Amino acid sequence: MLNKNYINKLYCINDDNSARYILGKYNENPLVFIGINPSKATINKNDNTISIIEQIAHKFGYDGYIMLNLCPIRATKINNCLFDTYCEQEMTTNLKYIKSVIKKEQNIVAAWGCHISDKNCFLQSLIEIDKIVDSTEAKWVCLSKTKSGHPHHPTRIAYSNMDLMPFDIKTYIDLLSNK
Numbered sequence: 001m002l003n004k005n006y007i008n009k010l011y012c013i014n015d016d017n018s019a020r021y022i023l024g025k026y027n028e029n030p031l032v033f034i035g036i037n038p039s040k041a042t043i044n045k046n047d048n049t050i051s052i053i054e055q056i057a058h059k060f061g062y063d064g065y066i067m068l069n070l071c072p073i074r075a076t077k078i079n080n081c082l083f084d085t086y087c088e089q090e091m092t093t094n095l096k097y098i099k100s101v102i103k104k105e106q107n108i109v110a111a112w113g114c115h116i117s118d119k120n121c122f123l124q125s126l127i128e129i130d131k132i133v134d135s136t137e138a139k140w141v142c143l144s145k146t147k148s149g150h151p152h153h154p155t156r157i158a159y160s161n162m163d164l165m166p167f168d169i170k171t172y173i174d175l176l177s178n179k
Contacts, residue, residue: 004064006064009043010066011042020069023066024066026066027064030062032107034070035153036113036116037075039076052155057105059159070129071090072093072123075115084147094125095129106138107139111151112151113152123177126176140167141164
């Protein structure tokens, strides 16, 4: 059963709520996920993705989750034109928040799915996030990989097919960079 009485709740958005930097609920040991971009979830109301990652975190023995994203712009469709205006300021702010929550030797779940190649800003952000992960000696993991080698998005895989497996981010970034 999920604990709905979390001690720590993190919710960081911009002034007009068009960007969400952090969403997290945990006690002492969260599982950190990095998706592609946030949708509608808030600290008070889960969307489908957040409900699933909350379940996944508990399945693997964590007491909650922290959800971060490659891009903080809220959108339900990747082809949304909002991504075309994703600017240096938003990236810098997003990275500042990410750096504030990733801890030494923590597992970081790559959970962005196959849309990472849809916008240049996604790969650019991943490269910067990986520098943060390296500096903390955190470890990249994924739940499973797609046929083309992308880390599965949590809503696109059955619970029975999930595991926290090592994810070779350096090779992955190299492959994406050479496309």
